[in-house]
Amino acid sequence: MPDFDLSYVKDRIATESAFVDDLINEIGRVVVGQRYMVERLLIGLLGNGHVLLEGVPGLAKTLTVRALSDAIGTGFQRIQFTPDLLPADLLGTLVYNQKEGSFSIKKGPIFTNIILADEINRSPAKVQSALLESMQERQVTIGDTTFELDELFLVLATQNPIEQEGTYPLPEAQVDRFMLKIKVEYPTREEELEIMRRMARTGEQPDIRPVARPAQILNAREVLNELYIDERVEQYIVDLVLASRDPGGFGLSDVAPLVQYGASPRGSINLNLAARAHAFLRHRAYVTPEDVRAVAVDVLQHRIVITYEAEAEDVTSGEIVHRILDAVEVP
Structure with a gap:
């Protein structure tokens, strides 16, 4: 850039x-x-x-x-x-x-x-x-x-x-x-x-x-487009989403039987946007891997469909995202 x-x-x-x-x-x-x-x-x-x-x-x-x-x-x-x-x-x-x-x-x-x-x-x-x-x-x-x-x-x-x-x-x-x-x-x-x-008191609450x-x-939304995000951070976002689809390819062979479907391309788009917004809330002009990690669970957990085996083991999609975050190399 x-x-x-x-x-x-x-x-x-x-x-x-x-x-x-x-x-x-x-x-x-x-x-x-x-x-x-x-x-x-x-x-x-x-x-x-x-x-x-x-x-x-x-x-x-x-x-x-x-x-x-x-x-x-x-x-x-x-x-x-x-x-x-x-x-x-x-x-x-x-x-x-x-x-x-x-x-x-x-x-x-x-x-x-x-x-x-x-x-x-x-x-x-x-x-x-x-x-x-x-x-x-x-x-x-x-x-x-x-x-x-x-x-x-x-x-x-x-x-x-x-x-x-x-x-x-x-x-x-x-x-x-x-x-x-x-x-x-x-x-x-x-x-x-x-x-x-x-x-625990009667009366009106503060307005x-x-x-x-x-x-x-609306102006802030336009500014989000201008935040700097390094190519390595973009690659990191894509790796996280790909790891949700193919955990075995990222050294997570124990997670692979637990995932039926991984995150869709909406996952990578929204992870990018959410990381930008997270950086904006901290008044920063650039996105770091920590911004991505901070929002990854909230963006990805509902996009991962777990298998019956995962349900039997009481493993949630949120826990799977945490395992992915631990396994995928941070730039």
């Missing part, structure tokens, strides 16, 4: 990433801990990729997503997915006006900026497909009219990992459309104590002030 001007990009990064710390601090006024989840949501927002959140109820997933939308002053819709939800409830429908003898279009809640698809695996495949098509194509068709969605459009979906009765698990091909899959963990003892002190604008997010 001979025409790369590091000082120019550094200046741009300093200017365009100035809002990041304010954003994280503002969300921290209502969300205790969960820094990992907040950063991953920002990576999805900056990398223009949707995020799947998996965690038990009560871990502030909904609160965090709402706080994020309030902090950037943009539209937000929470949609509770249920077994009787219809695609029209999500996208909108044609309404017949009997007086005028004509149809008019009533848009659904998907026409906003940030969508929280709560418990997405509670709805059947027809509804899931309607949402995921909008995610991929960034457009919605109602009748014979097609509407473009806003440039700033992000789907943050949640699913409960413990209660599987009455659920419709997302097929692998649909899960692959999410840039990141985040396992939301319990808070630490100190965080739990702070949550109790802050939330979130807008500390960033949608235009700043």
